[in-house]
Amino acid sequence: MSLIKLALKNLLRKRIRTALTVCGIAVAVGVLVSLKGFDVGYQNSLQADIDKMGYQLLVTAKGCPYEAATLMLKGGGGLRYMDEAVYARIVSDARIDKITPQLVQTVFDPDKNDGRGGLSLFMGIDPSYLELKPWTHYRSGGWFSAPDAAEVLLGYEAAELEQRVVGDRIFIPGVDEVLTVAGVFERTGTQDDGILFMPLKTVQAMFDLDARLTGIGIKLKDIAQIHAFEEDLYDEPGIQVVSMAQVKGTIMNLVSSARVMTHAIALIAVLVAVIGVVNTVLMSVFERTKEIGVLKALGASRWDIFRVVWLETIVVCVLGGAMGGLLAILATDLVQRAIQRVLPYAPSGDLVLISPALLAAALAGTVAMGLLAGVYPAFRASSTRPVVAIRMGE
Amino acid sequence: MAECLIRAEKVSKHYRLGEETVRANDEVSLEVTAGGFYALTGPSGSGKTTLLDILGCLDTIDSGRLTAFGRDVSRMRESQLVTVRRGNIGFMFQDFMLVDTLTVRENVELGLALSRSPGSPDRVEEIIGTVGLHPRRGHLPKQLSGGERQRAALARALVSSPRVLIADEPTGNLDSRNSEAIYSLFKELNEREGLTIVVATHDAELAARAGTILSMIDGRIVP
Numbered sequence: 001m002s003l004i005k006l007a008l009k010n011l012l013r014k015r016i017r018t019a020l021t022v023c024g025i026a027v028a029v030g031v032l033v034s035l036k037g038f039d040v041g042y043q044n045s046l047q048a049d050i051d052k053m054g055y056q057l058l059v060t061a062k063g064c065p066y067e068a069a070t071l072m073l074k075g076g077g078g079l080r081y082m083d084e085a086v087y088a089r090i091v092s093d094a095r096i097d098k099i100t101p102q103l104v105q106t107v108f109d110p111d112k113n114d115g116r117g118g119l120s121l122f123m124g125i126d127p128s129y130l131e132l133k134p135w136t137h138y139r140s141g142g143w144f145s146a147p148d149a150a151e152v153l154l155g156y157e158a159a160e161l162e163q164r165v166v167g168d169r170i171f172i173p174g175v176d177e178v179l180t181v182a183g184v185f186e187r188t189g190t191q192d193d194g195i196l197f198m199p200l201k202t203v204q205a206m207f208d209l210d211a212r213l214t215g216i217g218i219k220l221k222d223i224a225q226i227h228a229f230e231e232d233l234y235d236e237p238g239i240q241v242v243s244m245a246q247v248k249g250t251i252m253n254l255v256s257s258a259r260v261m262t263h264a265i266a267l268i269a270v271l272v273a274v275i276g277v278v279n280t281v282l283m284s285v286f287e288r289t290k291e292i293g294v295l296k297a298l299g300a301s302r303w304d305i306f307r308v309v310w311l312e313t314i315v316v317c318v319l320g321g322a323m324g325g326l327l328a329i330l331a332t333d334l335v336q337r338a339i340q341r342v343l344p345y346a347p348s349g350d351l352v353l354i355s356p357a358l359l360a361a362a363l364a365g366t367v368a369m370g371l372l373a374g375v376y377p378a379f380r381a382s383s384t385r386p387v388v389a390i391r392m393g394e
Numbered sequence: 395m396a397e398c399l400i401r402a403e404k405v406s407k408h409y410r411l412g413e414e415t416v417r418a419n420d421e422v423s424l425e426v427t428a429g430g431f432y433a434l435t436g437p438s439g440s441g442k443t444t445l446l447d448i449l450g451c452l453d454t455i456d457s458g459r460l461t462a463f464g465r466d467v468s469r470m471r472e473s474q475l476v477t478v479r480r481g482n483i484g485f486m487f488q489d490f491m492l493v494d495t496l497t498v499r500e501n502v503e504l505g506l507a508l509s510r511s512p513g514s515p516d517r518v519e520e521i522i523g524t525v526g527l528h529p530r531r532g533h534l535p536k537q538l539s540g541g542e543r544q545r546a547a548l549a550r551a552l553v554s555s556p557r558v559l560i561a562d563e564p565t566g567n568l569d570s571r572n573s574e575a576i577y578s579l580f581k582e583l584n585e586r587e588g589l590t591i592v593v594a595t596h597d598a599e600l601a602a603r604a605g606t607i608l609s610m611i612d613g614r615i616v617p
C-alpha cells in the first residue's frame with residue numbers, strides 16, 4: 001500500500017471539488033500559455049514580414065508620422081510625398097545593393113466588402129521591386145508591356161477578390177480609369193498578396209503625382225553600414241529614414257502595452273488558481289484531521305503525512321497544467337482571430353506559436369506551483385497532533 | 395515472572411480549562427506485562443482514554459515516569475514517540491477509523507507500511523483470515539457492517555505484529571453479538587499468541603473476560 005495511492009484516492013473523494021480546482025488551474029495556465037505563444041508567434045511573424053519586405057531601410061518624406069512606417073507596412077494611406085530627385089541622388093551610392101522607388105495610393109472602392117466599401121491599395125513600382133523580392137513568382141502573365149502601360153499586376157489575394165485573370169479589364173473607381181491585367185503573382189504570404197501593382201509612371205500620371213514618390217526601399221550590401229548610411233542621408237532635405245529594425249521596435253511598442261495588460265491579467269488568474277488550490281487542499285486536510293491522526297497513531301511520520309498532502313497538490317496542479325496546455329493548443333485559432341481584431345498591426349504568419357518547449361515550461365511551472373502551493377496545507381496536516389485529532393468531534 | 399513492557403510511575407496528565415485544572419490522569423502507576431489482558435473500566439470522563447493514549451506512547455505526560463519497551467519515554471516529543479509505537483503498539487478506536495477510500499486489504503496494507511514492519515502480502519492475507527474477513531477483503535468500509543469494520547480495524551492494528559494492542563472502547567458502537575465476537579478474538583489472540591491487550595470499556599460483563607480489571611475514577615486507578 002503506497003502513500004501515492006492514498007493521495008490519489010483522496011482526490012477522488014470529492015470529485016467535483018477536485019475537478020473545479022483543476023479547471024481553475026487549466027484556465028489560468030491556458031491563458032498564460034496562449035499569451036506566451038502569442039509573444040513568440042507575433043515576434044516571429046513580424047520578423048518574417050519585415051524580412052520579406054526585402055529592404056532594410058525605407059526612405060519617406062519628412063513629417064511623415066513615425067507610425068507611417070507601420071501604415072506603410074500595413075498598406076495604409078495618408079502618406080506624404082517626396083521628390084523623385086531624391087531617388088536619383090542616392091541611387092548610385094556604392095553601399096547600396098538594391099534600391100526600389102514606390103508610390104503608394106489608396107482608393108475607396110464602394111463595391112468592396114459586399115457594398116459597404118473598402119480601400120484598394122495601389123503601388124507604383126519599377127522592375128527593381130521584384131529584384132528585392134526574389135521569392136515572388138508569376139502565377140500567370142508577366143511584367144508590364146511598357147513603363148507607362150495602362151496595366152496592372154495583381155497580388156494573389158487581390159486577384160481572388162477582384163475575380164480577375166490575365167487579359168481581363170479592371171475599373172479603378174475615383175479616377176475612372178480602366179486597366180488591363182498583365183499578370184497575377186503567386187501567394188507570398190505577405191502584404192503584397194493584397195496589392196494591385198502598376199508601373200510607377202502610370203500611377204504618377206493617373207493620380208496627378210508627377211515625379212512624386214511615397215517611399216524608397218533600400219537593401220545595403222553590408223548591414224553593418226546601416227548607421228553610417230543613415231547618417232549620410234540626414235543631410236538630404238525633405239526626407240527621413242526609417243530602418244526596419246525601428247519599425248519592428250515601434251510595432252512591438254504598440255503591442256507591448258496590451259501585452260503588459262494581458263500578462264497582468266493572466267498572472268492574476270494564476271494567483272487566483274493557486275489560492276483555489278491551497279483552499280481546496282486545506283479544506284480536504286481539515287476534513288481528514290481525524291484520519292490523519294489515526295495514520296500517525298499507526299506509525300506515520302510528519303514527513304509521511306506531508307508527502308501525501310504535497311503529492312495531492314502537485315497532482316492537481318499538473319493535471320490542471322496539462323489541461324491548460326491542451327486548452328491553449330485547441331484555442332490557438334480562436335485566440336489568433338481575436339488578436340487580429342484588436343492589434344494595430346497583425347503580421348500574416350502564425351500569431352500564436354505554442355512550441356513543445358513552451359508546453360514543457362508550462363508543465364514545469366505547474367509542478368513548481370504545486371510544490372509551492374502544497375507546502376502550507378502539507379505543513380498543517382503534518383502538524384496534526386494525533387491525540388487531539390482522534391478525539392475530535394467527541 | 396513475565397516481562398514488563400510498559401511501566402507507568404505516578405504519571406499525571408493535566409488540562410487547564412481557564413481557572414480550573416482537570417486532572418485527566420492523576421499520579422497513575424501501572425505495569426503492563428507481556429501476555430496480560432487488562433480491562434480499564436470506569437465512568438465517562440474518568441481518564442481511560444487519556445491513560446490509553448499515554449500507555450500507547452501517543453500522548454506526552456506532564457509528570458511522573460513512563461518506560462516502554464525498555465526505553466524511558468517520559469520526556470520524548472511526539473516525533474520520537476512515533477518510533478517507539480512502530481511495531482510495538484497497535485490501536486483500535488470506538489468508531490473504527492478506517493480510511494474510507496481504501497478497501498479492507500488496502501487499509502491493512504497501509505497499517506503495515508506505516509509501521510515500517512517487515513511484512514509480506516502473505517502476512518496481510520493471514521491477518522485478514524484471522525479476523526474472518528477473507529471474503530470481504532476487497533470491500534470498502536462503507537460496504538461493511540459495524541462488526542466487520544471493527545474486525546478490519548483489528549487486522550490493521552495487528553498486521554505489524556505489535557507486542558501490545560490498545561483498544562479504546564472497541565465495542566462501544568457494536569451490538570452485543572458483535573461485541574462478543576470481538577472479545578472472543580481478543581481472548582483467542584491473548585491465549586494462543588500471547589498478545590498483550592489493554593482495553594477500555596464501560597461494559598462490566600465484557601471487562602470480566604479480561605485477566606485484570608482496573609477501575610478508574612477521577613483520573614486515578616482505584617483498588
Ligand SMILES: Nc1ncnc2c1ncn2[C@@H]1O[C@H](COP(=O)(O)OP(=O)(O)O)[C@@H](O)[C@H]1O
Pocket residue numbers: 409410411416417418436437438439440441442443444445
Ligand atoms: N484535550 C482536552 N482538553 C481538556 N480536557 C480534556 C482533554 N482531553 C480530555 N480532557 C478531560 O480529561 C478527563 C478524562 O477524559 P478521558 O480520558 O477522555 O476519559 P474517558 O475516556 O474515561 O471518558 C475528562 O474530564 C475530559 O474532559
Ligand SMILES: [Mg+2]
Pocket residue numbers: 442443444562
Ligand atoms: Mg474515552
